[in-house]
Structure formats: structure tokens, C-alpha cells
Amino acid sequence: MALLSNTAVLLGKELRTEFRSRELLTTTVVFILIVIVLFSFTFEPTSDESRRFGPGLLWLAFLFAASLMLQPCFLREQHNDTLGSLRLSVSDPFAIFLAKLAANTLFLLLTELFLLPLFAMMYNVPVAGVLPWLVLVLVLGSLGISIAGTALSAISAQARMRELLLPLLMLPLLTPILVASTEVTKGLLDRAPYVQWKGIGFLAIFDLVFLTALWLFGEYLLEE
Amino acid sequence: MTPPSFSPTGIRFENIDKRYGGLYGLRRVSLEIAAGECVVLAGRNGSGKTTLLRIAARLARPSSGSVSFVNSRGEKNEALLPAGFVAHATMVYDELTAEENLLLFARLQGIAGPAEHAAKLLREVGLEERRKSLVRTFSRGMRQRVAIARALLNEPAVILLDEPATGLDPQGVSWFAGTIRELRDSGRTILMSLHGESEVSSLATRAIQLDGGSVVADTRTGANFRSILAFANA
Numbered sequence: 431m432a433l434l435s436n437t438a439v440l441l442g443k444e445l446r447t448e449f450r451s452r453e454l455l456t457t458t459v460v461f462i463l464i465v466i467v468l469f470s471f472t473f474e475p476t477s478d479e480s481r482r483f484g485p486g487l488l489w490l491a492f493l494f495a496a497s498l499m500l501q502p503c504f505l506r507e508q509h510n511d512t513l514g515s516l517r518l519s520v521s522d523p524f525a526i527f528l529a530k531l532a533a534n535t536l537f538l539l540l541t542e543l544f545l546l547p548l549f550a551m552m553y554n555v556p557v558a559g560v561l562p563w564l565v566l567v568l569v570l571g572s573l574g575i576s577i578a579g580t581a582l583s584a585i586s587a588q589a590r591m592r593e594l595l596l597p598l599l600m601l602p603l604l605t606p607i608l609v610a611s612t613e614v615t616k617g618l619l620d621r622a623p624y625v626q627w628k629g630i631g632f633l634a635i636f637d638l639v640f641l642t643a644l645w646l647f648g649e650y651l652l653e654e
Numbered sequence: 655m656t657p658p659s660f661s662p663t664g665i666r667f668e669n670i671d672k673r674y675g676g677l678y679g680l681r682r683v684s685l686e687i688a689a690g691e692c693v694v695l696a697g698r699n700g701s702g703k704t705t706l707l708r709i710a711a712r713l714a715r716p717s718s719g720s721v722s723f724v725n726s727r728g729e730k731n732e733a734l735l736p737a738g739f740v741a742h743a744t745m746v747y748d749e750l751t752a753e754e755n756l757l758l759f760a761r762l763q764g765i766a767g768p769a770e771h772a773a774k775l776l777r778e779v780g781l782e783e784r785r786k787s788l789v790r791t792f793s794r795g796m797r798q799r800v801a802i803a804r805a806l807l808n809e810p811a812v813i814l815l816d817e818p819a820t821g822l823d824p825q826g827v828s829w830f831a832g833t834i835r836e837l838r839d840s841g842r843t844i845l846m847s848l849h850g851e852s853e854v855s856s857l858a859t860r861a862i863q864l865d866g867g868s869v870v871a872d873t874r875t876g877a878n879f880r881s882i883l884a885f886a887n888a
Binding site for chain 1: 714746
């Protein structure tokens, strides 16, 4: 119970500080917007090309945006050593991770849901008919990115080359998420849409495995 | 300050080593800080003061050895609430108000009646009127007041202070010294490292000097006591 109540309190803090400053959401939305617009202007893809390459572009943009979003996740806890006061206050350090990854997933999903209609419009890909399935892929993919990314953010925040280290660690580790999410999205955006259960299953298992690993070993990532 | 609701508690360091790769931050440190003592840690930069304090706060783990809180009979008590820790860094959120910060940490610690408790502490540190202001708008002295209020939320029996008065103006140091005096007089155990605040170090009942991660002097009286305090004040 203490874990859940601590997580809820910390999640409230994460949401309050972000909605007060809107730093992460603004940066991420603008970044993904730029990628989508630039790609569209540069290649002017046809509808068929969009269905082939669009999902990959979309998930790459989400992944790069997540690496921007996750960078300050633990870094800003170092500014006033607030991570120290959190560790002194919570009964289970996993609550710190749970709150941060929940907030990161939420921010990423908000960004994605905001930009999905724009993507559909600019690339002439209808998404309305498969929206529930798309949301499922977005949730599973974003959760996977956030779980692994939050853990790596805790590691990189303590390193000297912290700004460079997170993307260097995160992008290779999240390649399986990128591939699986892209494949499932590609199936959903096909002219004859289909659900790729294998990919969805893979995403769910990835999330579960990394969440368990974080629960088991997360405490060590916060140690000095 | 509020009348004490804690039980007198001391700190026992047993053969503490802290290694960073091949370097020793602390080397075989054994100390017994009795309940109610007010101890100044002195030493050069890198002598191990901060490391010792962070190990006592359970923010860092020793490479070997152990630290424990003991009651007035010298028995270990693992069920004790965490020590109150104040460092040079404020350990509070600049983007939250003073009140929001205290409410956050009170709720995390499961303190009953967090709003009333936070309001009482803000009154005690003289920030009642600024409770709705963001901490980032505060002066250094006001930030440290919030930091002290945070550290006292769970009414800890042990207070650990790591150069908490650095950067404060003379009025800030005076207020801080007054607060430490009240905490000491209430029977709390205080372990602190200082950086040139004689007004605060004069409250000490014991002085310990560290050098190269080892305890090189430990005294309660005499010329040595005064010379260690003078070192801390330098």
C-alpha cells in the first residue's frame, strides 16, 4: 500500500511540475512535428509509400523525442539533490521509478495522440478505423520506451558524459521495441488492415520483463 | 520549536570503509555518538566529512562496516525514523511552493495531518507568509529554512548537517545558529560539518577531525577541542 500511495504522491508532483512549466511536452511536440513535416516536404511520399515507410518514421520520431524527454528525468533531481530527499522519504525506492515511468508514459502518449491526426493528414493515411488498435500499440510501445528509458536515465544522470550517454544507451536497447511497434503499426495502416498479434505479444512481454528487472534492481541504480 | 516527541538516539559507526575504485573515502572509521551530543566534524576538503554524513543518513552505503542508530542504553534500534538531513543543496523542489514541498515530503513519509504539520513547521521557520511562493523565488536563507523544515517533518531524533550554512548572510547564520541551539537543547543528537561559521560551531559539545578518511582527533574539552573548532571555522 505504501508503494502505491508513494507512487501516487510522486506522480502528482511530476504532473504538477510539468503542467506548470510545460517544458517537456512543448519540446517533444515541436521536435516530432519538425521531423514529420520535414520528412513529408523532403520526400513527398505517395499514399503507398506512406503506408510502407510512415510507421517506421513515426516510431523513430517517437523514439528520438523520448530520448529528449527522458534526459532531464533524473538529471533535474540532481540540481538540488532532491533525489536524496526522495530516497530519505519513500519506503520503497521503486515508487520513484514507478511515478517517473508513469509520468513519462503519459507525456509520451499525450504527444503521440496529439500528433497522430496530423501524421494521418499529411501522409494521407486513414487511421480512424483502426484507432483502438493503434492506441493499444502506442500504449505498449510508449510504456516499453518509458520503462527502459527511465532506468537508463537514472544510470546516465550519474555519468560524466550524461547528455550523450542516454541516447547512446537507449537507442540500441530499444531497437526491439522500435521494430515490433513499427511492424504492428504497418499492419494496421495497410490497405487491408490486420492485427499482428506476435508483435503485440512481444511488446507486452518486453514491458513485463523490463518492469520486473527495474523492480528487482532499480534500488541499485539510485545508489551513490 | 515543538516539544520533543522522539526518543534519545545516538549513532554508532563500526569500522566504516568507503572506497571509490582504488581510492578510500573513509578508512576504518569507528565512532560512537551518544544521544544528545552536538558534534562538529572538521577536516580539509576531501577528508571524508560528507561521505560520513551521507552514510549516516543512509544515502550512501559503506563498502564495509556498519552504521546504526542506538537508544540511550546503547541498544541498536533499526525501527527508528530516518535522520533529518540538511546539506548545502536544499533538497527541495524549486518549481514547487514552500507549502507544496513540505506537503509532498510529509505525504511520502506517511505523516498524519500533513497540511497542519506543514503549516506548523512553516510558521516555526518564519515562512508562513511566503508559503504559497515558489521556492525558486526565495533567497538562499529562505531556501535553507525550507530545507530545515523538510528535515524536521518526521521529528527526527538525529540531525545531520553537511555545511548547511554555507552561503548564508550573517543574519541567516544567526538564525541558523539559533535553530541548531534549540534542536540541541531539545535533546536531539546533532552531527555537523561546517565551513567557517563560528556562531554555529560554538554550540558543539564534541569535535572530531578527519584527515584522509580517518579520524585523527576526537575530543570534548581542552586546547585540542578549541583547535579543531578553529579549524572548522577557518
